[in-house]
Amino acid sequence: MGDTKMILEILQSSLEHIKEVQANVKKLNQDSMTKLSDAIFKANVEINEEGFVALQHQDILTQQLNATSELLEMINTHISESEIENLKDDIAASLEVAKAKKDAFSGNAFEHKHEDLVELF
Numbered sequence: 001m002g003d004t005k006m007i008l009e010i011l012q013s014s015l016e017h018i019k020e021v022q023a024n025v026k027k028l029n030q031d032s033m034t035k036l037s038d039a040i041f042k043a044n045v046e047i048n049e050e051g052f053v054a055l056q057h058q059d060i061l062t063q064q065l066n067a068t069s070e071l072l073e074m075i076n077t078h079i080s081e082s083e084i085e086n087l088k089d090d091i092a093a094s095l096e097v098a099k100a101k102k103d104a105f106s107g108n109a110f111e112h113k114h115e116d117l118v119e120l121f
Helices: 002-042 051-078 081-104
Strands: none
Touching: 002 051, 051 081
16 A cells, blocks of 8 residues: 555645646636737737637637646546545546647638638737
8 A cells, every 4th residue: 555655645746737738838828818919909900810819729729738737637636545546537537628628629720621710810
């Protein structure tokens, strides 16, 4: 049991580190998106479809990070020796939710089709 406990503690620390890095990336992305949007609107610049898609991608990035953060939080919450037996099922269920959110949030971000964008220009 000692080895299991040590492995779980290392896993928990690793997940906390990943969570912190994701939080930092999410904040940087949001700050970047806000500053870029403010600059565009202050300069009264019309952006083309590629610029609009790029801004959408930043929003999708934030949503994807939120979805994976939720999965990491669930795993981290359930890591303990007493819950190790339930961990497999909990992770599998949470992974399915995370994958569904990925699919729902990604839209056309990973395809080169943007025909469904509303013409805003």
